Amino acid sequence: MMNGQSLAKAIEFLDRTRASPSTADLQCRDALYSRIDAELARAEAMTRQRAREARSVLATIDRRYGQLAAPRSLELRARIGA
Numbered sequence: 001m002m003n004g005q006s007l008a009k010a011i012e013f014l015d016r017t018r019a020s021p022s023t024a025d026l027q028c029r030d031a032l033y034s035r036i037d038a039e040l041a042r043a044e045a046m047t048r049q050r051a052r053e054a055r056s057v058l059a060t061i062d063r064r065y066g067q068l069a070a071p072r073s074l075e076l077r078a079r080i081g082a
Contacts, residue, residue: 036069051080
């Protein structure tokens with residue numbers, strides 16, 4: 001259970017002004033989302049012909065990236081009935 005002092009520290013932390021992401025962080029994030037997009041595009045192409053394999057690819061994407069691939073991964077999953 002969180003006490004008053006812990007809660008105050010948490011609120012103080014959340015209220016602090018954050019620095020903008022560095023150029024390296026932005027490049028890393030862009031590279032990550034590019035990989036996710038490429039893998040999702042592959043899974044989407046597979047849904048048209050090989051739904052079973054597409055399910056497997058989507059499961060791998062979900063394990064690797066978690067919710068970073070959503071909502072697109074969830075839409076694909078719904079489309080193929082995974």
